[in-house]
Amino acid sequence: xxxxxxxxxxxxxxxxxxxxxxxxxxxxxxxxxxxxxxxxxxxxxxxxxxxxxxxxxxxxxxxxxxxxxxxxxxxxxxxxxxxxxxxxxxxxxxxxxxxxxxxxxxxxxxxxxxxxxxxxxxxxxxxxxxxxxxxxxxxxxxxxxxxxxxxxxxxxxxxxxxxxxxxxxxxxxxxxxxxxxxxxxxxxxxxxxxxxxxxxxxxxxxxxxxxxxxxxxxxxxxxxxxxxxxxxxxxxxxxxxxxxxxxxxxxxxxxxxxxxxxxxxxxxxxxxxxxxxxxxxxxxxxxxxxxxxxxxxxxxxxxxxxxxxxxxxxxxxxxxxxxxxxxxxxxxxxxxxxxxxxxxxxxxxxxxxxxxxxxxxxxxxxxxxxxxxxxxxxxxxxxxxxxxxxxxxxxxxxxxxxxxxxxxxxxxxxxxxxxxxxxxxxxxxxxxxxxxxxxxxxxxxxxxxxxxxxxxxxxxxxxxxxxxxxxxxxxxxxxxxxxxxxxxxxxxxxxxxxxxxxxxxxxxxxxxxxxxxxxxxxxxxxxxxxxxxxxxxxxxxxxxxxxxxxxxxxxxxxxxxxxxxxxxxxxxxxxxxxxxxxxxxxxxxxxxxxxxxxxxxxxxxxxxxxxxxxxxxxxxxxxxxxxxxxxxxxxxxxxxxxxxxxxxxxxxxxxxxxxxxxxxxxxxxxxxxxxxxxxxxxxxxxxxxxxxxxxxxxxxxxxxxxxxxxxxxxxxxxxxxxxxxxxxxxxxxxxxxxxxxxxxxxxxxxxxxxxxxxxxxxxxxxxxxxxxxxxxxxxxxxxxxxxxxxx
Amino acid sequence: xxxxxxxxxxxxxxxxxxxxxxxxxxxxxxxxxxxxxxxxxxxxxxxxxxxxxxxxxxxxxxxxxxxxxxxxxxxxxxxxxxxxxxxxxxxxxxxxxxxxxxxxxxxxxxxxxxxxxxxxxxxxxxxxxxxxxxxxxxxxxxxxxxxxxxxxxxx
Numbered sequence: 001x002x003x004x005x006x007x008x009x010x011x012x013x014x015x016x017x018x019x020x021x022x023x024x025x026x027x028x029x030x031x032x033x034x035x036x037x038x039x040x041x042x043x044x045x046x047x048x049x050x051x052x053x054x055x056x057x058x059x060x061x062x063x064x065x066x067x068x069x070x071x072x073x074x075x076x077x078x079x080x081x082x083x084x085x086x087x088x089x090x091x092x093x094x095x096x097x098x099x100x101x102x103x104x105x106x107x108x109x110x111x112x113x114x115x116x117x118x119x120x121x122x123x124x125x126x127x128x129x130x131x132x133x134x135x136x137x138x139x140x141x142x143x144x145x146x147x148x149x150x151x152x153x154x155x156x157x158x159x160x161x162x163x164x165x166x167x168x169x170x171x172x173x174x175x176x177x178x179x180x181x182x183x184x185x186x187x188x189x190x191x192x193x194x195x196x197x198x199x200x201x202x203x204x205x206x207x208x209x210x211x212x213x214x215x216x217x218x219x220x221x222x223x224x225x226x227x228x229x230x231x232x233x234x235x236x237x238x239x240x241x242x243x244x245x246x247x248x249x250x251x252x253x254x255x256x257x258x259x260x261x262x263x264x265x266x267x268x269x270x271x272x273x274x275x276x277x278x279x280x281x282x283x284x285x286x287x288x289x290x291x292x293x294x295x296x297x298x299x300x301x302x303x304x305x306x307x308x309x310x311x312x313x314x315x316x317x318x319x320x321x322x323x324x325x326x327x328x329x330x331x332x333x334x335x336x337x338x339x340x341x342x343x344x345x346x347x348x349x350x351x352x353x354x355x356x357x358x359x360x361x362x363x364x365x366x367x368x369x370x371x372x373x374x375x376x377x378x379x380x381x382x383x384x385x386x387x388x389x390x391x392x393x394x395x396x397x398x399x400x401x402x403x404x405x406x407x408x409x410x411x412x413x414x415x416x417x418x419x420x421x422x423x424x425x426x427x428x429x430x431x432x433x434x435x436x437x438x439x440x441x442x443x444x445x446x447x448x449x450x451x452x453x454x455x456x457x458x459x460x461x462x463x464x465x466x467x468x469x470x471x472x473x474x475x476x477x478x479x480x481x482x483x484x485x486x487x488x489x490x491x492x493x494x495x496x497x498x499x500x501x502x503x504x505x506x507x508x509x510x511x512x513x514x515x516x517x518x519x520x521x522x523x524x525x526x527x528x529x530x531x532x533x534x535x536x537x538x539x540x541x542x543x544x545x546x547x548x549x550x551x552x553x554x555x556x557x558x559x560x561x562x563x564x565x566x567x568x569x570x571x572x573x574x575x576x577x578x579x580x581x582x583x584x585x586x587x588x589x590x591x592x593x594x595x596x597x598x599x600x601x602x603x604x605x606x607x608x609x610x611x612x613x614x615x616x617x618x619x620x621x622x623x624x625x626x627x628x629x630x631x632x633x634x635x636x637x638x639x640x641x642x643x644x645x646x647x648x649x650x651x652x653x654x655x656x657x658x659x660x661x662x663x664x665x666x667x668x669x670x671x672x673x674x675x676x677x678x679x680x681x682x683x684x685x686x687x688x689x690x691x692x693x694x695x696x697x698x699x700x701x702x703x704x705x706x707x708x709x710x711x712x713x714x715x716x717x718x719x720x721x722x723x724x725x726x727x728x729x730x731x732x733x734x735x736x737x738x739x740x741x742x743x744x745x746x747x748x749x750x751x752x753x754x755x756x757x758x759x760x761x762x763x764x765x766x767x768x769x770x771x772x773x774x775x776x777x778x779x780x781x782x783x784x785x786x787x788x789x790x791x
Numbered sequence: 792x793x794x795x796x797x798x799x800x801x802x803x804x805x806x807x808x809x810x811x812x813x814x815x816x817x818x819x820x821x822x823x824x825x826x827x828x829x830x831x832x833x834x835x836x837x838x839x840x841x842x843x844x845x846x847x848x849x850x851x852x853x854x855x856x857x858x859x860x861x862x863x864x865x866x867x868x869x870x871x872x873x874x875x876x877x878x879x880x881x882x883x884x885x886x887x888x889x890x891x892x893x894x895x896x897x898x899x900x901x902x903x904x905x906x907x908x909x910x911x912x913x914x915x916x917x918x919x920x921x922x923x924x925x926x927x928x929x930x931x932x933x934x935x936x937x938x939x940x941x942x943x944x945x946x
Contacts (some may be wrong), residue, residue, distance in 0.1 A: 019883025020875055022891030023898060025826020025866035032825035191830050191838055191892040191926050241828070241892030242926045274831045480890025480927050650886040654928060658889065661929030684835040684924070692917045692930035 007561055009493040010712045013650040016485045017500055018239075018478075030195045030211045030238035035267035038197075039068055041260050042115035043253060043270065044105040044122050045279060046097035049133075049349040049677030050146065051126035053096055053104070060121035061107055066114040069263045070122070071106045076259055078225045082217060082249050084451050086316025088147055091225055091255035096129070098146050098314035099349050100677050101279025103252040108260040108268050131349040133677050135288055135309045138346035139774040146314055146347040154347045156312050157320050159327065159605055162779035163399040164338030169303020173294025175378060179371045182743045182768045183363035185286040185311065186670040187278055188356050189689050192241020194280065195271035196254045198261035206262060207234045210254050213247045213479045214517030217450060219509045221250040222258055230509075233258075237507035240518075243479030244662065245355035248519040249282045249317055278682035282354030283672055285322055285345075286311040287363035290771055291371050299379050299386040304336050308343035308364060309772055315352035319345050321608050322353070325360025328609030330368055331398035332441040333409065333616070334390040338784075339399050342776040349677045355519060357662055358442065358719050362726060366744055369438035369727030373734065382426060383437045383731065384417050394705075397785040401601025402609055406715070408642030408705035409616035413439060415701050416638040420620035426735060432625050433635075434736025439618045440723030443611030444644075444707075444716040445522025447595045456592035458526040459513035460534045462491065464587035468574030470495060470538075471503040475515035476527040478506065481718045482651040483523045487531050489647050490711055494535035496559045496573070513590070521716035524647065525612060526593045528711035533591025541587065545580035546571055596709075603782045613707045615715045616642040619724035621696075623732040627755055630748030632733055633694070634664055637725060640701035644715035649702060655717040656700040663725035664696075665689045668745055742767025795859045799824065800868030808855045815839045815850035818865060826866035826895045830924070837923040840896035841865050847900045866895035869902060877940045878902055885936035889927030897923050901937045911941055 005011055021027045058070045073094035081087045093104050105122050109115035129144050138154045145153045152158075170176055196210040206228070212218050215237040223230040240247055253270045260268040272280060288309040294302040308326040312319040327341035358365075376386040392398065394407040417423060417437070425435045449457055461473040472491050476483040484506055488499035505511050515527050539559055546564050547557040557566045564571040571579075581587050600610035620638040625631070637660050646652045669688045673680045681687050706713035726744060734740055739754035743766060750766050758764030792807040799822060808817055818824045818841065830838035832851055839851040842864040870876035878898045881887070888894040897920060904911070904919040911919070916937045917930070925933060 015883035015886070016888070018891070019888060020872045020879065022888040022894050023879035023882040024870055024872055024875060025895040026872060027891050028825075029828075029892065031829060032819075034820075034823070189926055190890070191836060191924060192828070192890070193830070240890060242890040244926070271829075274833070482889070654886040654889055654932060657929035657931050658927050659929075662926070683833055684831040685833050689924060689926065691921050691924065692934065693921050695917075695930045698929065698931060 005493050005712055007493055007496055009489055009499065010647050011645065014499065014648060016482055017488050017504065018484060027239050029192060029241050030197055030209050031271050033197045033209055035199060038267040038269055039108040039110060039264060040112040040115045041106055041108045041257050041268050041270035042119050043103045043256060044119040045276065046093065046102040046104050047100060048097055048126050048128060049100050050129040050131045051097050052129060053093060054125040054127055056105055057123040058105060061118040064114065064118050064121060066110040067107055067118045069108045069260050071256060071259060076225055076255060078227060080221050080225050080250065081316050082318060082450060083316060083320055085320050088316045091252050099351050101351055102314065106256045106260065108264055131677050133348050133350060133674060135311050135346055136772045138348050139344065139772045146349060156316060156345045156347050157323050158344045158776065159324060160342045160776045160779040161603065161605060161782060162340040163782050164784045166303045166305055166338045166340040169338035170294045173302040174297045175295045176292065177375055177378060178290065178292040179367065179374065179742065180768050180771065181289050181367035181370065183287045183366055184744060185284045185353060185672040186666055187281060187283040187672050187687060188244040188246035189687065190242030190244055190246050193272045193274055193277050194247060194251060194253065195269065196257045197267060197269045198258040199267035200261055200265055205232050205234060206258055207236070208254065208258050209236045209238050211240050211247055212237050213240060213243045213477050213519060215475060215477055215507050215509055216514055216516055218250050218254060222255065225255050226258060234510040237477040240477065240479040243518060244357045245359060245519065246282065247479065248517065249354050251280055274684060275682045278679055278687065279351050281313065281351035281672065282317055284356045285353040285360065285363065287326055288768060289364060289367045291367055293371065293375065295375055295379060297379065299376065299381045299389045301334060301336050301390050303338040304330065305340040306330060306364065310343060310345040311348055311353065312345045313348055313350045313352035317352045317354040319353065322355065322360040324605050324608035326364050328400060329361050329441060330364060331400050332402060332404065332614050333392060333439055335392050336399055340779055342779065344774060350674055358722050359520065361442065362666065362723055365440050365723045366727045366730065369724065370730050370742065373731045382423060384413060384422060387413060387439055399784045400609065401606060401785050403599040405613050405709065406644060406705040406707040407616055408703040409439065409618065411703050412616055412618035412640035412642055415703065416618045416620045416640045419699060419701065420638045422620050429735065432627060432736055433623065434732040434734065435620060435622045436728045436730065436732030436735055437620050438724040438727035438731060440720060441614045441616050442716060442720030442723060443520055444525040444613040444615060444710065445595070445611055446520040447599050447610035447612065448607045449516055456514065456594045457522065458515045458530040458593040460527060460530040460591045461513050462534045462538050462589050464577050466578060466581065468577045469503060470497060471505060472531065473505045473512045474527055474531065475507055475512040476523045477518045479518045481518065481655065483518060483527065485651060486524050486528055486647055490528050490531045491535045494532060494539055496561045521719045524714050524716060525710055528714060529593040530591040532711045533593070534589045537589040537591065538587065541584055541589065542576050542580040545583040546576050548583065549579045601782065603780065612709055613644065613715045615717065615720040617721050617724050619728040621725065621728040621732050623729060623736055625733060625736045625751065627737065630751035632668055632746055632751065634696045634729060636697045638699045638701065639721055639725065640703055641717055641721050642703040642705050643717045644707035644710045645704050645713035646702050647712060647714050652702055652717050653700045656721045657698050659721035660698050660725055661690055661695060663722045664694065666744060667726040667729045671745055739764035739766065793856055795856055797859065797863065798861070799863045800865060810856060812855050813851055814841065814853040814855050814858055817855040818850060824865050824867050828892055828895060838893050838896050840899050840923065842899055842903055845903055845906065847903050866899060877943060881936040881940045885932045885939060887928060887933040887936040893923060893925045897925065897933055905941055909941060913938055
């Protein structure tokens with residue numbers, strides 16, 4: 001297989017293929033769909049945090065003129081959940097509600113105003129139940145757990161694993177330190193609220209348009225909950241107005257809108273309000289964590305013990321995986337010879353948490369990188385050196401059996417340190433100004449699918465028409481990250497076609513072959529490989545037909561830009577296509593991608609963390625802190641990211657800069673915080689995201705390690721660059737003021753409190769000190785893999 | 792319902808609207824101009840920005856009856872895929888749109904700003920778009936795209 005790009009399409013900066021549609025407002029988002037006779041749906045959500053439903057009286061709503069259908073829980077009785085192990089949700093609550101905002105009933109009406117009036121006329125009688133809103137409360141056994149009876153009570157999932165002999169590692173250490181950290185939850189705040197439109201097509205089949213990142217999973221769950229075969233349902237993922245993980249779950253409104261369309265026989269639209277988005281949530285989990293690490297005097301890690309207490313909210317969602325992610329990827333950056341990970345995810349009466357950019361890993365990465373900053377200070381090392389002494393080797397195995405291939409982490413570190421002048425400036429800037437450093441890593445796609453199966457994770461089909469036009473069919477859903485442009489670039493490179501000349505049909509279950517969805521940064525690696533596979537097969541068909549037709553040696557026939565080079569002749573692409581169709585018949589090729597099987601261990605929990613390749617990042621940030629107000633402004637961020645190969649540098653830089661933006665929101669201002677069970681600010685007025693005025697200069701450094709298995713050597717960039725920014729800023733605040741904030745976000749009042757403590761002769765630390773009263777079960781011992789052999 | 796004449800993108804239309812109907816609803820639902828977006832319903836995200844007599848306003852907070860005599864311009868009024876406005880082309884070239892949801896409002900805000908201030912500094916561009924939220928790009932490519940068009944006009 002040709003791996004090096006030779007046509008200069010891959011690696012070349014170009015606009016997104018849909019850029020003019022976006023800039024002219026012609027992209028059809030789901031809210032832009034209008035059908036004749038379309039009804040508007042609205043969901044009644046619980047104002048109770050935890051209560052038994054005694055009665056739902058819908059009679060007044062049903063009597064309201066213009067109301068066409070009313071649904072309650074028993075109308076959609078089948079439980080569902082995105083993970084097969086967490087089938088704990090109903091489209092509309094049955095028997096009880098578990099958080100403020102839990103969907104209880106729904107209506108379809110002639111217009112949105114009538115729908116709104118109708119849900120206000122639905123009268124629900126509740127019997128309130130005791131509520132649980134904190135991790136401390138949720139680890140205790142209570143009489144009325146959020147999900148039924150059972151030995152786990154409100155402890156949703158627990159993990160307790162040990163790789164190698166951790167106690168021996170601590171005994172061998174010269175220095176051991178422990179820290180406790182807290183990372184507050186936050187919301188994706190994609191600018192487009194979630195929405196869906198459903199209709200029954202002329203053939204009687206259900207068609208659901210949704211602002212989703214995972215049309216395949218929505219397809220499966222619609223079939224499950226509506227109790228109709230998948231073959232009778234078509235799902236089209238509308239272009240998504242921002243995802244970041246927000247739209248990777250299946251939501252009440254997507255199931256309800258489909259049921260309403262089937263009952264009324266009319267198209268129905270449901271758009272969530274911004275307030276509903278905050279209550280539907282599935283955002284970043286709040287995580288309390290404790291880490292203990294042993295070091296030699298020169299800073300080498302001898303053992304690590306990491307505990308996480310994960311606040312899941314009211315439902316499972318992706319949480320069983322999220323919990324494992326809080327422990328599994330620490331080893332992907334550092335060589336940790338012995339590692340114990342214990343974690344528990346608890347249910348609380350708050351909106352369910354789920355995946356957000358970095359899924360379960362920004363929280364422990366923040367803790368780990370601040371912990372190492374402190375350890376470096378203890379040992380008299382600089383923060384860069386302590387990382388360099390512990391870096392994981394490329395082409396090796398981690399102690400928890402993750403397969404590491406390409407790594408440009410070393411180069412990322414060198415380049416941000418050099419570009420920022422980190423070593424000269426660290427501990428040398430005037431009081432109030434500081435510089436901080438951190439690193440991170442992320443997966444290029446989860447190695448295992450959400451539901452167990454041996455089928456490919458990505459499939460791509462190509463079809464050629466007689467004029468030479470090529471259509472690419474893929475279920476990959478573009479949530480703004482540029483997956484459609486990536487597909488066009490990969491296929492264009494292989495076939496010598498300008499990406500903007502390709503036709504792209506994406507994210508539709510009737511029209512396109514499987515792609516599992518836009519999550520876990522999987523699309524470039526997996527759909528990209530499938531697309532390359534299909535394109536190389538098509539190239540082979542065309543080159544073979546032309547060589548045979550002209551009686552040439554196949555080696556003398558090659559792909560050029562828009563032409564086939566055949567000996568000393570140039571055959572225009574459309575002519576070559578006609579020669580090939582005459583020879584082979586219909587020109588359709590397919591490609592698939594299945595991750596290798598040998599990238600993981602076989603212990604319970606080993607399914608979360610493996611990936612065919614990991615991206616690496618390093619970050620330096622400088623801050624200017626105002627000691628009077630506590631405000632932290634970030635002056636500049638240097639971010640080096642190992643993407644393997646940059647397929648389109650413009651889009652790569654965009655993901656880096658966008659990740660920095662999202663990370664700065666998380667570290668300085670954003671919090672999905674609650675007063676009891678009530679969201680403190682479920683609006684964009686109260687929930688602040690950074691504007692352009694909070695955005696610092698960003699120096700993006702693209703490092704290309706050329707992964708042996710990625711398409712043209714490419715890995716991911718959508719999530720990884722967010723990870724090191726958060727601890728780099730927190731470490732910079734320490735460098736600026738001498739305080740240690742072990743909690744995110746670093747709000748101004750926290751900075752002031754830490755400064756006051758320092759003034760009073762304290763340590764200047766702000767953060768949690770106590771862990772919940774919870775005993776983990778003893779860890780399951782897992783033999784580490786044999787010493788890695790460099791390939 | 793009240794009768795109203797609306798001048799949108801150079802075409803004057805007569806229609807009946809409810810007194811509480813917002814300009815955003817009228818544009819999107821009555822006139823089918825769906826390039827104007829709904830983001831937060833509180834006037835905070837600015838995805839619903841349109842130009843009224845050349846000034847960017849939030850259509851989600853504006854009643855249709857209040858702009859009866861004004862000239863309204865939406866994203867559909869400044870260019871098309873076949874004939875894009877220089878800002879529309881620049882947003883693609885500089886990667887200033889990722890999901891594209893805030894993009895129409897950003898472009899209209901920038902257009903009004905450049906008409907008022909043809910040679911702005913990057914700081915002035917940032918001030919001009921400070922009310923518009925973007926969750927994807929980190930704003931930096933948006934500032935670059937706007938600056939590139941300003942520089943073009945300069946020549």
